[in-house]
Amino acid sequence: MTSTGPGASALADLVAPGGVVVLSGAGISTESGIPDYRGPSGASLRRHAPMTYQAFLGDPVARRRYWARSHVGWTLMRSATPNDGHRAVAALEEHGLVVGTVTQNVDGLHQAAGSIEVVDLHGRLDRVVCLACRVTVSRAHVRERLDAANAGWRATLTAVNPDGDVDLPDDRLDGFVVVDCEACGGLLKPDVVYFGESVPVDRIQASYALVDRARLLLVLGTSLHVFSGRRFVVRAANAGIPVAIVNDGPTRGDDVAVLKLDEPLGATLTAVLRELRA
Secondary structure (H helix, E strand, O other): OEEOOOOHHHHHHHHOOOOEEEEEOHHHHHHHOOOOOOOOOOOOOOOOOOOEHHHHHHOHHHHHHHHHHHHHHHHHHOOOOOOHHHHHHHHHHHOOOEEEEEEOOOOOHHHHHOOOOEEEOOEEEEEEEEOOOOOEEEHHHHHHHHHHHOOOOOOOOOOEOOOOOEOOOHHHOOOOOOOOOOOOOOOEEEEEOOEOOOOOHHHHHHHHHHHHOOOEEEEEOOOOOOHHHHHHHHHHHHOOOOEEEEOOOOOOOHHHOOEEEOOOHHHHHHHHHHHHHO
16 A cells, blocks of 8 residues: 555554564665765766776776765765654664664664664775775774875865765866775775675675564665665565555555555654654
């Protein structure tokens, strides 16, 4: 059943028995000022394609371009704060109704809101990994090193994307210096899954384990266009686990959803909390 009007009461009825696993996408973070990829806040703003794993590894110019753009974008990403949607999911977990969250986002806002049981399917932007020795360091530390290496470099942020990349004129990329691993000199990469890169098997298995014990899979803010997230909806539907979706626009899971709400996430989830507390 599909609804375009207020549906908090129907969603609250589905959530009330508990056993809910959340699958979230970029749409839950738009109210925190981070645009999504395919919704109204993202697709029309992005002027370049997302970085691919193959380009990052094989093209030093593309790698420098990414690090310059990402370095500027991190300023906004690290200042983003959880919104009502993130806080509602955390509150539902605190009350024992949500048993875990699988997020396609890399912004860490679920944890910042207080969620504990979170699988960061695509990694975290606040971590950086060496592709040679696999050591992981904080993004804050790498930012300090990049600031020192690029003391005279300046660029103005125009628009930020969900992966922390931003739009910068190409002429502003000249002179940007990329830093390498302090331990071994290897290539550093934000600890996120790029397009063309496989999601680590342990994260997929942890996500499957959550979905398999769910009573309800609640999909929030994702079009399910990419199989990386859609696989969990397919798995739930095949196992007879009900799926409810709240998203701005259609998704590739609408045909299996027992409830689909095309309504604002923050307001809808806050209303669900009010219903449950009443």
